[in-house]
Amino acid sequence: AAAALCPCRLLFARCGGALRPLCGSVRGLAAGQDTHFGFQTVTEAERREKIYQVFENVAKKYDVMNDSMSLGIHRVWKDILMHKMNPSPGTLLLDVAGGTGDIAFRFLNYVRSVRERQLQQKLKHHQSLSWQEISESYKEDKSESPGDSQVVVCDINKEMLKVGKQKAQHLGYSKGLSWVLGNAEELPFDDDMFDVYTIAFGIRNVTRIDLALQEAYRVLKPGGRFLCLEFSHVSNPVLSRLYDLYSFQVIPVLGEVIAGDWKSYQYLVESIRRFPPQEEFKAMIEDAGFLKVDYQNLNFGIVAIHSGFKL
Amino acid sequence: GRARVSLSEPHGWDRGSEEEEEEREGCFQLYPGHIPTSPLQKALLAAGSAFMALADPYRHDMVAVLGETTGCLALPNLRDKMKHHPEGYRILQERPRIRLSTLDLARLQGLPDGSLGREYVRFLEDNKVSPDTRMPPKFVDDEELAYVIQRYREVHDLMHTLLGMPTNMLGEVVVKWFEAIQTGLPMCVLGAAFGPVRLSARKLQVLATELLPWAIRSGRNASCILNFYYEQRWEQPVQSLREEIGIFPPP
Numbered sequence: 001a002a003a004a005l006c007p008c009r010l011l012f013a014r015c016g017g018a019l020r021p022l023c024g025s026v027r028g029l030a031a032g033q034d035t036h037f038g039f040q041t042v043t044e045a046e047r048r049e050k051i052y053q054v055f056e057n058v059a060k061k062y063d064v065m066n067d068s069m070s071l072g073i074h075r076v077w078k079d080i081l082m083h084k085m086n087p088s089p090g091t092l093l094l095d096v097a098g099g100t101g102d103i104a105f106r107f108l109n110y111v112r113s114v115r116e117r118q119l120q121q122k123l124k125h126h127q128s129l130s131w132q133e134i135s136e137s138y139k140e141d142k143s144e145s146p147g148d149s150q151v152v153v154c155d156i157n158k159e160m161l162k163v164g165k166q167k168a169q170h171l172g173y174s175k176g177l178s179w180v181l182g183n184a185e186e187l188p189f190d191d192d193m194f195d196v197y198t199i200a201f202g203i204r205n206v207t208r209i210d211l212a213l214q215e216a217y218r219v220l221k222p223g224g225r226f227l228c229l230e231f232s233h234v235s236n237p238v239l240s241r242l243y244d245l246y247s248f249q250v251i252p253v254l255g256e257v258i259a260g261d262w263k264s265y266q267y268l269v270e271s272i273r274r275f276p277p278q279e280e281f282k283a284m285i286e287d288a289g290f291l292k293v294d295y296q297n298l299n300f301g302i303v304a305i306h307s308g309f310k311l
Numbered sequence: 312g313r314a315r316v317s318l319s320e321p322h323g324w325d326r327g328s329e330e331e332e333e334e335r336e337g338c339f340q341l342y343p344g345h346i347p348t349s350p351l352q353k354a355l356l357a358a359g360s361a362f363m364a365l366a367d368p369y370r371h372d373m374v375a376v377l378g379e380t381t382g383c384l385a386l387p388n389l390r391d392k393m394k395h396h397p398e399g400y401r402i403l404q405e406r407p408r409i410r411l412s413t414l415d416l417a418r419l420q421g422l423p424d425g426s427l428g429r430e431y432v433r434f435l436e437d438n439k440v441s442p443d444t445r446m447p448p449k450f451v452d453d454e455e456l457a458y459v460i461q462r463y464r465e466v467h468d469l470m471h472t473l474l475g476m477p478t479n480m481l482g483e484v485v486v487k488w489f490e491a492i493q494t495g496l497p498m499c500v501l502g503a504a505f506g507p508v509r510l511s512a513r514k515l516q517v518l519a520t521e522l523l524p525w526a527i528r529s530g531r532n533a534s535c536i537l538n539f540y541y542e543q544r545w546e547q548p549v550q551s552l553r554e555e556i557g558i559f560p561p562p
Contacts, residue, residue, distance in 0.1 A: 249351050257359035260372050262346055262449070 035207060038270030044207050051205050052157060054264045055099070059159035061259040062100050063167075068254050069265075077303050078200060081229045082106045084296070084305060085196060089115045091149050094194040094219060096184045096212075097202020098153040099160030101167050108173055111149040148175070152194075154182045185211040189219045196220075200229040204275045213288035220310045226290055232297070232304035233277035239300050247272070278304050341454040344447045353380045356450065365505060375446040378498035379460060385495040386456040392535045393459070399538035406458055407542050409442045409465040419545055427552055428545030431472045438478040442468060462537055463494065469541050473553060474526070475561040480506065481514050485522045492530030494537075521562045533557035 032044030042050065058065065066074045081103070087093065089111050095103045126134065155161050161179050168177060182188045184199065184206050197216045206212045216226050234240040247269040255265025276284065278295050281304075285293045290308030297304050339347040348356065357380040364373040393399030407413075419428035435441065445464040451457040467486070474489060476482035484506035491499035507515060533556045544552060553560065 249349065250355060253352055253355040253359055256356060256376065257363050257373065260370070 036274050038267045038274065047207050050267075051207075054267055055157045055205075056159045057261050058259055058264050059099070059157070059163045061261075062160070062163065063102075065255065065259055065265070068258055069251055073299070074201075077229060077298055078102055078106055080298060081198070081200060081227060081305055082110050084307070085110075085198070085225070085227055087111055087114075087149065087196065089118070089149050091195045092193070093149070093151040093196045093198065094154060094187075094189070095151055096154050096182075096187070096197065096199045096216070097156070097205065098198075098200070099155040099157060099164055099202075101153060101164035101173075103198055103200050104151045104153045104164075104177060105168070105171065105173055107151050108149070108176060115149075150176045150178070152178050152180055152189075154180045154184075154187065156181070156183050184215060187215045187219055191218050192221045193219050194221060194224060196225050196227065198227045198229070201231070203228055203230055204271050209276075209284060210288070213285055213290075217289045217310055222310055224310045226285065226306075226308040226310070228281075228285075228306040230281075230304060230306070231272040231275060232281070232295075232301050234301040236300055243302060278306075281306060341452065342448075342457055344449055345451075345454075345457070346449045347452065348380075348450050353450065356380045361501065368509070371444075372446055374498060374502065375448075375464070376450065377501070378496055379448055379450040381497040382451070382456075382460060385497065386451070386453075386459055389463070389494055389535070389537060390456060390459050393537055396535065396538040398540050399535065402462065402537070402540055403455070403458070407540070408461075409468075409542070411441060411443050414442070422546060425548050425550065426545065427469075427472070427541065427547050427549055430549050431469060431545075434468065434472045438471075440468065440478060459537070463490075463496070466536060466541065470536065473549065473556070473558055474529075480509055481518060481522075484510070484518065485526050488523060488526045489530045490536075492527060493533065493535065525559060525562050529558045532559065 034041055035044050035047050036042070037047045037050050055062075070077075085107075087107060087110060091107075091111065093104075093107050095107070098104055126137070129137070153161070153164060155164070158181060161181060165179055168174065180188060184202070185208050197220050199212070199216070203209060203212060213226075220226065234243050251269050252262045252266045255268075256262040259265070275281075278297070278301065282293050282295055285306060285308045289310065291311045293306065293308040295304050295306040341347075356376055360373040360376040360380065363370050364377055367373070390403070393403050416432060419432045422429040424430075442465060445461070445467075448457040448460050451460055467490070470486050470490065471478065471482065474486060476485050484503065487499050487502040487506055490496070491503040507518060510518065536556065539552075539556065550560075
């Protein structure tokens with residue numbers, strides 16, 4: 001029955017390895033170039049669809065799974081990212097593929113605590129002022145803009161955004177936070193808008209990474225910073241083997257037991273292996289126009305933070 | 312082998328990607344929905360699913376996974392029992408499936424009271440269950456054994472009917488004891504042993520004094536429940552089928 005629906009597919013299924021590229025290019029005309037989905041070869045259109053389904057399936061258990069798989073360490077990685085960013089109050093952040101809001105909430109906490117510390121210091125300073133100076137400072141305060149920090153969370157997947165919004169409500173975040181449905185390869189924002197662009201554990205799932213990097217460049221203000229937190233490559237051979245063992249033997253099992261979904265987590269570990277290593281990704285970021293591109297390995301390269309500036 | 316028995320829809324993906332999955336797993340994927348696993352993965356799955364099944368009783372998929380990962384001794388046993396029995400052998404050849412799409416519910420409802428078909432439909436309606444909610448097997452590494460466990464799952468509701476047990480916790484425990492003796496599947500044994508933990512004292516008493524002794528005696532006395540071609544016996548009265556199998560009348 002399936003054959004009748006798509007004769008091209010049947011041809012593909014019967015193709016030996018040698019004929020694959022030919023069949024691939026026939027399909028390519030209709031659905032984009034061949035690309036990868038984990039260790040499978042698919043067309044670009046299929047990849048986008050499959051990845052959408054993966055995140056639709058895992059959205060509700062996303063946070064639980066992250067904690068289980070990384071034994072809570074993902075929280076530390078995200079904290080380190082935030083410290084590296086070191087945002088000051090008044091920063092406008094775009095968090096792409098930010099689905100369930102982990103980066104956004106950390107950002108709001110960070111700028112809030114910075115603001116509080118600033119106010120405390122100001123208060124301390126005021127203790128030593130004269131009455132005249134204090135009354136003058138009231139006039140200053142009024143003309144000073146509040147400089148509220150803002151974060152826009154952009155994600156392509158409705159389910160992930162839904163979970164994020166629910167979390168925000170539950171945790172009490174509302175001010176300075178907005179949620180936008182959008183595609184990293186084609187962002188629904190004007191040029192030169194944001195101070196910082198982050199993408200945490202998301203760029204691996206983008207089909208055309210080069211387009212996403214170009215978009216990141218476009219929407220950042222001059223002087224803006226690009227920050228990417230992503231799984232990367234472990235060069236140490238012993239650790240690499242242990243990491244592989246853990247990834248391929250344990251993680252899909254966790255996916256099945258906790259989320260009832262083996263395949264999505266199989267995809268996850270495969271997609272990590274498919275993502276370019278640190279130096280190659282650095283070169284891609286430079287190609288998009290960023291300067292002073294650098295990266296920092298965390299946990300021996302299991303995770304890396306890449307940073308670049310639009311100058 | 313690569314026999315493509317259409318046991319089930321691949322979970323989550325559309326039909327088109329079946330071929331891609333085969334491409335990926337080469338000759339390892341033995342049937343649609345099959346996920347090949349290493350011994351380590353099976354061990355982890357068995358432990359994880361046992362824990363999760365106890366922790367969250369709504370995770371029926373975990374019970375299914377536990378059955379698949381621990382059935383490596385019991386399933387070949389069952390398959391051999393079927394092979395050596397004429398009716399069982401026919402079932403293995405013809406691979407019937409109990410599904411809403413293959414059952415003619417209207418016809419079954421029209422059968423006289425007391426017949427297997429009529430009582431089965433009554434059971435489905437009373438307990439608001441459907442035969443289509445059975446999980447397709449994923450972790451069984453033999454395509455024939457995958458069918459055997461699928462058949463066992465689909466016959467489970469018929470067991471309820473033949474034993475006259477509802478789908479509440481007590482009824483399920485009784486059926487599990489019966490199945491544990493019949494099949495020897497570790498999942499049934501674990502379910503039978505741990506199921507009663509969630510029962511009230513009064514129910515435990517009924518279980519221990521009346522239901523269990525009967526279930527155990529019937530389980531021992533009955534011939535293999537997988538050796539009956541139920542789809543060809545809808546008209547047979549439940550009483551007569553019970554006698555034929557060797558199940559004693561319920562208390």
